[in-house]
Amino acid sequence: MSAPNTPDLLRFITCGSVDDGKSTLLGHLLYDAKLLRDDEMATLGDPPDFSRLLDGLALEREQGITIDVAYRYFSTAARDFIVADCPGHAQYTRNMATGASTASLALVLVDARKGVLTQTRRHSYICALLGIRRVVLAVNKMDVAGFDEAVFAAIEREYRELAAKLGITDVTAIALSALDGDNLVARSPRMPWYRGPTLLEYLERVPAQHDAIDTPMRLPVQWVNRSGQDFRGYAGTLVAGRIAVGDAVVALPSARHTHVTRVFDGDKDIDAAIAGQAVTLTLADEIDIARGDVIAATHDAPEVADQFAAHILWMDEAPLLPGRLYFFQLGPASAVARVTAIRHRVDVDTQESLSATRLEMNEVGYVHLSLDHPVAFEPYVKNPALGGFVLIDRQSFATAACGTIDFALRRAANIHWQALSVDRTTRAASMQQHPRCLWLTGLSGSGKSTIANQVEQRLHALGRHTYLLDGDNVRHGLNRDLGFTDEDRVENIRRVAEVARLMVDAGLIVLVSFISPFRDERRMARDLFGAGDFAEVFVDTPIELCEKRDPKGLYAKARAGELRNFTGVDSPYEPPLEPELHLRTEKESVDALARRVVEFLERG
Amino acid sequence: MSELSTLDRLEAESIHILREVAANFERPVLLYSIGKDSSVLLHLLLKAFAPAKPPMPMLHVDTTWKFREMIAFRDRTAAETGMELIVHINPDGVRDHVGPFTHGASLHTEIMKTQALKQALDKYRFDAAIGGARRDEEKSRAKERVFSFRDAQHRWEPRRQRPELWNVYNTRVHKGESVRVFPLSNWTELDVWRYIAREAIPVVPLYFAAERSIVEREGLLIMRDDERMPLAAGEKATLQRVRFRTLGCYPLTGAVRSDAANLDEIIAEMRASRTTERQGRAIDHDPKSSMEAKKREGYF
Numbered sequence: 048m049s050a051p052n053t054p055d056l057l058r059f060i061t062c063g064s065v066d067d068g069k070s071t072l073l074g075h076l077l078y079d080a081k082l083l084r085d086d087e088m089a090t091l092g093d094p095p096d097f098s099r100l101l102d103g104l105a106l107e108r109e110q111g112i113t114i115d116v117a118y119r120y121f122s123t124a125a126r127d128f129i130v131a132d133c134p135g136h137a138q139y140t141r142n143m144a145t146g147a148s149t150a151s152l153a154l155v156l157v158d159a160r161k162g163v164l165t166q167t168r169r170h171s172y173i174c175a176l177l178g179i180r181r182v183v184l185a186v187n188k189m190d191v192a193g194f195d196e197a198v199f200a201a202i203e204r205e206y207r208e209l210a211a212k213l214g215i216t217d218v219t220a221i222a223l224s225a226l227d228g229d230n231l232v233a234r235s236p237r238m239p240w241y242r243g244p245t246l247l248e249y250l251e252r253v254p255a256q257h258d259a260i261d262t263p264m265r266l267p268v269q270w271v272n273r274s275g276q277d278f279r280g281y282a283g284t285l286v287a288g289r290i291a292v293g294d295a296v297v298a299l300p301s302a303r304h305t306h307v308t309r310v311f312d313g314d315k316d317i318d319a320a321i322a323g324q325a326v327t328l329t330l331a332d333e334i335d336i337a338r339g340d341v342i343a344a345t346h347d348a349p350e351v352a353d354q355f356a357a358h359i360l361w362m363d364e365a366p367l368l369p370g371r372l373y374f375f376q377l378g379p380a381s382a383v384a385r386v387t388a389i390r391h392r393v394d395v396d397t398q399e400s401l402s403a404t405r406l407e408m409n410e411v412g413y414v415h416l417s418l419d420h421p422v423a424f425e426p427y428v429k430n431p432a433l434g435g436f437v438l439i440d441r442q443s444f445a446t447a448a449c450g451t452i453d454f455a456l457r458r459a460a461n462i463h464w465q466a467l468s469v470d471r472t473t474r475a476a477s478m479q480q481h482p483r484c485l486w487l488t489g490l491s492g493s494g495k496s497t498i499a500n501q502v503e504q505r506l507h508a509l510g511r512h513t514y515l516l517d518g519d520n521v522r523h524g525l526n527r528d529l530g531f532t533d534e535d536r537v538e539n540i541r542r543v544a545e546v547a548r549l550m551v552d553a554g555l556i557v558l559v560s561f562i563s564p565f566r567d568e569r570r571m572a573r574d575l576f577g578a579g580d581f582a583e584v585f586v587d588t589p590i591e592l593c594e595k596r597d598p599k600g601l602y603a604k605a606r607a608g609e610l611r612n613f614t615g616v617d618s619p620y621e622p623p624l625e626p627e628l629h630l631r632t633e634k635e636s637v638d639a640l641a642r643r644v645v646e647f648l649e650r651g
Numbered sequence: 652m653s654e655l656s657t658l659d660r661l662e663a664e665s666i667h668i669l670r671e672v673a674a675n676f677e678r679p680v681l682l683y684s685i686g687k688d689s690s691v692l693l694h695l696l697l698k699a700f701a702p703a704k705p706p707m708p709m710l711h712v713d714t715t716w717k718f719r720e721m722i723a724f725r726d727r728t729a730a731e732t733g734m735e736l737i738v739h740i741n742p743d744g745v746r747d748h749v750g751p752f753t754h755g756a757s758l759h760t761e762i763m764k765t766q767a768l769k770q771a772l773d774k775y776r777f778d779a780a781i782g783g784a785r786r787d788e789e790k791s792r793a794k795e796r797v798f799s800f801r802d803a804q805h806r807w808e809p810r811r812q813r814p815e816l817w818n819v820y821n822t823r824v825h826k827g828e829s830v831r832v833f834p835l836s837n838w839t840e841l842d843v844w845r846y847i848a849r850e851a852i853p854v855v856p857l858y859f860a861a862e863r864s865i866v867e868r869e870g871l872l873i874m875r876d877d878e879r880m881p882l883a884a885g886e887k888a889t890l891q892r893v894r895f896r897t898l899g900c901y902p903l904t905g906a907v908r909s910d911a912a913n914l915d916e917i918i919a920e921m922r923a924s925r926t927t928e929r930q931g932r933a934i935d936h937d938p939k940s941s942m943e944a945k946k947r948e949g950y951f
Contacts, residue, residue, distance in 0.1 A: 056657040085925040115794045115812060120787045120839045127657040129837060141814040145796075148816040177816075258655065269670040274703035282699070284667045284818075313698035323655045325666035325699070338674055362814050376819050379674065435817050444823040446813045 057255040060116075060131045060146045062174070063156030064166040068187050070098035072156065072225035072246075073119065073132060079232035080247055082121045097225075114139055116146035125251035135166055140173060140409040141362035144449055147177045148435070152253060154183045154246075155206075159192035159222075163205045165396045171206075172395040175213035176358055176411065176451065178431055182210060182218050183249060189238060190224040196240045212398060219253075221246055258322040263347035264288030264296070265425075265433060267378040268340045272327055280311065280327040281336055283379070286432035288344060290328070291319035295345040298336045299423035304345055305332040339380035341423035341433070349433060352455035353382075353421040356390070360411050363440060363447035367406040367414075370476045373447060374439035375418060378432055382418040383441075385476065389414050406448075415456060427451035442479065442510055474554035478512045482551045483648065484544075484576055488563045488623060489586030490615050491601055492593035494632045494640075498586060499560040501641035506556060506648070514550050516543055518561040531612045537568060544572035551580055556648065564620040584644065585626035590615045592633055658846050665692075665834035666699040667818055668797060669781070672832050673699075673706050675822035676779035679832075682768075683709040683736070685721045686898045687854050688783030688835055690728075691843055694852045695834065696781075697732060708735035710771055710780075714763035715740060716751060716900035718876050724855045737775065741767035751902045752881060759900070769805050778824060781832045787839045791943035797836045803827035809943065840896075841921050848914040858917065860894040860909045871905035 063069050074097020077083050083100075091099055100119075107114050113134040121128050131146030147153065153174045157167055174182065184206050192198045203220040210218045221230055222241045229235035232247045244252070265287040272280035290296075294307045310317050311327040320326045328342065336342070343349055361367050367386060375384035390413045392403035406412045427434030431451075438448040475482050485502075487495040499515055506513045521543055522529070529535040540563055547557045563569050573581045593615070594602040605613035612618045623629075628647055630640045655663070672679045681696060683689045696705045711725055729736035741749075744762045751759040772780060786793045796812050798820045813821050824830060835843070847854060866873045866880070866888050873880070874895075875888045880902055882888070893906035894917075911920040 055654065056660055114810065117790075117793045118786045118837070119793065120837070122839075122841070142812075145814045145816060149818075269667065270674050270700075272700060272703050278702060280702075282670055284663055311701065314701035321655070323660060323663055325663040325670075327701070374823070376821065378819060379671070431817060435819065437814075437816060437819050437821060439821055439823060444821070444825065446815070446821045449814065449816045 055255045056127045056129065057152065057250065057253070058129045058131070058150045059152035059154055059250070060133050060143075060150045060174075060179075061154045061156065062133045062135065062143060062147075062170040063185075063187075064135050064158070064161070064164050067135070067156040067158045068098075068225040069132060069135070069156050070100065070113070072097075072154075072185065072187060072223075072231070073130065074098060074100040075225050075228055076231045076246060077119075077121060079228050080121075080123060082123070115142045118146075123247070123251060126255065128250065133170075135170075137166070137169060137409055140169070140360070143170065144173055144177060144360055144362070147174055147179060148449070150179060151255065151257070152181045152183065153179045154185055156185045156187050157202055157206070159186050159188045159195075159198050159202065162202050163209060167206070168209060168398070169395045171209060171213055171215065172393075172398065172411070173360070175215055176360065177435075177449075178427060178451070180214070180216050181253065182215050183246070184218055184220040185225075185246065186220060186222050187225050189222050189229060189235075190227050194222075194235075194238045196222075196238075199241070219243065219249060221249065259287040259430060260289060260322045262287045262322075262430070263344040264290050264294070264342075265344075265349060265430065266290065266326075266328065266342040267380065267423075267432070268336055268338055268342060269379045270338060271336065278329070279333070280309075280329050281342060282325070282327040283342075284325045284432075285320055285322050286378075287322050287430055289319055289321045290326070296330070296342050297345045297348050298334055299341045299343060299348060300351040300421050301335065301340070302351075303332070303334040305330045305334055307331075339378075339422065341380075343423070349423045349425045349430075350455055351421045351423050352457065353418040354387075354456040355416045355418075355424070356453045356456055357414055357416055357436075357450045358411065358427075358453065359386075359406070359414055359438070359448045359450035361406040361408055361448050363443075363445050364408055365440065365443075365445075365447070366408070367412075367448065369404070369414075370472065371479060372441060372477055374441055375416070375436055376439060377422055377424060377434075377436040377452075380422045382420055382422060384419075384438060385417050387415045387417045413453075414450075416450075424452055424455070426454055471552050471554070474552075478554045480511050480554070480556060481648075482554045482556060482580070484547045484551050484557045484559060484572075484581045485584055485644070485648070486547075486563070486569065486572060486581065487558065487560045487584045487586055488569060488626075490588060490590055490593045490620055491562055491613070492596045492598055493586045493588035494637065495560040495562075495586045497637055498630065498632075498640050498644065499558045501637055502644045503558055505641055505645045509645070509649070511556055511648075512554060513556045513558065515558045515560065516547060518543075536565070537571075540568040540572060544575050547572070548575045551576065562614050562620075564614045564618065566621045566623070569623065582627035582647070583623050583625075584628040584630060585623045586630050586632060587622070588632045658842060658849060661835075661838050661842055662695065662698075662846070664818065664837065665695045668820070668832065668834040669696055669699040669705075671820050671822065672779050672781060675820075676830075678775065678777050679707045679779040679781065680737075680772075680775065680777040681705075681707055681709040681734075682780050682782045683711050683725070684783065684898075685711065685717070685725045685728075685855060686783065687843055687847060687858060688785065688838075690852050690854050691838075691846055692781065692783045692835060693728070693732065693734070694850060704733065707781075708737050710737045710739060710775075710777070712764060712767045712771060713738050713740045714759070714767070714900050715745070716759070716763070716879075716902060718855070718857055718874070718898065718901045718904075720857055721855055721898055724853075728853070737771070739767055739771035739774070741770060750879065751900060752879070756903050760903075763900075772805065772829065778829050779822075779832055780829065781834060783835050784833050785835050785838050785840070785843075786833075795833065795836070797833055798822060799831045799833065800824070801829050801831060805829070807831075841918070844914065844918050844921055848918065855898060857895045857898060860892055860912045860916075862890045863893050863906065864888040865891040865893060865906060872907070873904075874901055874906055876901040 117132045133143040133146040199222045223230040230245045266283045268281045270282040309329040375382045391400040392412045425433040434452040440447045550557045604610045605616040796815045894909045911917045
């Protein structure tokens with residue numbers, strides 16, 4: 048594999064506020080290091096505008112800002128580099144996090160005239176959150192700051208204070224001018240007081256990515272490889288330690304022990320592999336191992352748990368709401384997760400902890416997380432590959448958050464999974480809706496069923512789980528023993544209300560479409576439900592109009608005396624006095640009315 | 652071994668990505684374009700799933716204007732690796748005799764490449780298409796995720812890319828949506844050649860310098876691969892010692908003058924090169940069709 052003199056790889060990011068000269072710095076560095084190609088140079092204009100090198104999207108060039116992270120690749124004689132140029136705006140923090148997650152070093156740019164700004168703090172916080180412990184503080188625009196050593200020293204001092212608070216342990220400050228090229232590649236004669244390295248010297252000499260080779264072995268299983276009758280291999284990337292044929296290993300979470308029989312690099316048998324390599328193992332015993340399990344060194348295995356305290360950065364437009372369910376992805380392990388509590392939110396600009404009931408996009412918080420089954424993990428600071436996770440919205444599939452595990456909430460070396468108690472709240476949370484009974488009352492022919500049908504279709508399209516209880520249909524089954532006497536009418540409503548209550552308990556949005564002419568009956572139904580779980584919808588259509596429509600010919604029969612006790616003809620209808628919704632069908636279309644009902648429901 | 656080199660890391664990262672694809676998608680496919688990047692990708696795919704066969708087919712979208720040596724290499728590769736090869740040609744384009752000389756580079760590429768690719772992805776209902784694109788190729792590619800989400804119309808929306816942290820990839824898509832996956836995102840052209848040399852991966856011989864029949868046209872050195880290429884008055888093909896840095900449709904792919912006839916010489920040439928590889932692509936010089944615009948429409 049690697050010959051001793053093959054280059055190593057440094058992955059770093061650049062971040063800083065708008066107009067700090069980030070793109071100019073990178074462009075000029077590459078130019079001075081003679082790493083730009085002729086056709087690239089030609090696109091920069093004359094004199095070269097280095098910022099144009101990186102803003103790759105049409106929109107970015109139009110607006111003159113960086114929206115998404117751009118990756119740039121270059122090599123010097125010393126090593127290979129991947130640099131992620133990260134956007135500065137707070138609204139694109141998630142893109143900055145994307146860049147920072149794979150970097151081992153951050154180059155933080157500060158304008159010498161402005162010093163440490165809010166955005167400097169924000170970026171440094173995100174870097175620290177994602178485990179970057181080494182920062183180059185590039186104090187830029189020294190040319191317009193008169194090459195003043197005192198200016199540089201003051202900024203360096205202020206930043207070191209910030210870094211210390213954030214746990215960024217290694218800070219190197221460099222005084223430079225990106226525009227003129229001072230201290231990028233060549234030492235600046237204009238700042239003789241600066242004795243540190245030039246930027247390129249620093250980047251070439253700083254230790255590159257360090258692999259966790261000397262820590263206990265961990266292999267998260269990505270893929271179970273079956274070939275022929277007998278071959279069963281476990282494929283994945285070694286995220287820590289070394290593995291060799293004969294090593295004793297344990298599979299987690301099952302905790303079954305065995306040892307390694309073969310290690311494959313592609314189709315070649317090898318004796319051993321180290322952290323960072325993608326391998327396939329075979330094991331001595333046939334034990335059940337699936338994608339997402341972790342094969343680990345027996346003598347020092349990671350913990351297994353289903354509840355965690357974690358830092359998260361919320362990245363979705365829809366805010367984080369405790370109780371909602373999300374897909375959880377930790378390496379190849381996936382689960383369903385619920386944020387059980389937001390312990391606090393962090394103001395990343397001031398590092399203050401604030402209380403919070405939700406997290407909005409780009410906010411950072413410290414939360415408790417509960418999974419539907421246990422996974423093997425390690426604290427992020429110990430091993431990012433087993434402690435860094437994302438949350439995915441179950442409806443939109445958007446990547447809603449990234450997070451870093453701090454510790455398990457219960458020490459869980461030997462616990463087994465305890466089911467969350469399943470109650471109304473959990474069922475509702477799993478359906479991601481507010482279960483409710485929507486009671487549509489009105490004369491026969493008023494349009495209850497038509498509206499209810501439309502509402503149900505619209506709710507269905509929104510991914511809601513619904514059920515429609517229609518008066519006529521229920522009378523064919525559940526209530527077919529009931530007639531139209533007053534007692535039977537009450538019993539009819541009681542049964543339907545009870546059924547609706549069970550369905551609401553099961554998590555559904557239940558639409559009841561019943562004439563239900565009497566206020567007392569409707570009150571009885573309402574009393575079965577908790578506050579906010581029942582809404583009365585008055586489908587208000589003048590009787591003349593109902594009679595004109597008469598979709599089932601019932602009014603004609605009633606007028607002819609063939610039907611007794613018909614509401615509106617020879618039996619009264621008591622209109623609701625304070626319905627949650629009042630729908631006048633002669634004024635608005637069915638479409639508009641259905642939309643109003645859905646809006647009412649979706650408002651929560 | 653005590654430390655991994657850049658190539659070791661890139662290889663491991665790509666294999667990791669390929670395994671994620673296989674584990675998470677119902678109908679993944681390897682987009683095989685026959686070029687050096689595809690050769691590397693196929694090699695990595697075979698490594699990722701050895702000793703088993705990779706659990707996906709390869710798809711070649713044939714514009715009917717590829718170099719003949721490419722097609723021969725493609726069929727040989729499929730036979731030698733035992734990979735299932737699906738070849739798709741846009742039947743509408745064939746019916747209408749679409750080609751770069753009659754319809755222009757942009758329209759030809761749109762119909763025979765972009766449309767054809769979408770047709771094939773829809774026809775076989777592939778939910779993940781793995782491609783060999785690298786971020787160092789072009790500015791808008793430099794911004795693209797490894798798992799790049801496409802809507803049901805195959806469109807890329809650069810402003811709404813999913814955050815992508817560590818090597819934890821969000822692979823979830825709704826029915827009809829898909830992802831393009833770029834396992835070589837972090838490789839450079841030089842990495843590709845160094846890896847081809849290290850692993851002794853076969854590539855199309857057109858990459859190596861040889862005497863070839865060349866027509867100079869609009870600053871590009873075009874190899875006249877068959878009689879379909881009309882010669883303008885006064886134009887004639889001459890034998891020149893050239894090689895190709897990228898491969899595509901022969902009328903749209905410029906050669907470079909070179910004496911690099913083996914991998915070591917190519918790598919040495921690469922290190923000294925003052926231009927990027929896409930310079931030889933006619934399609935990239937058409938201002939109306941930037942790579943970003945093409946990608947938004949569903950181009951790879």
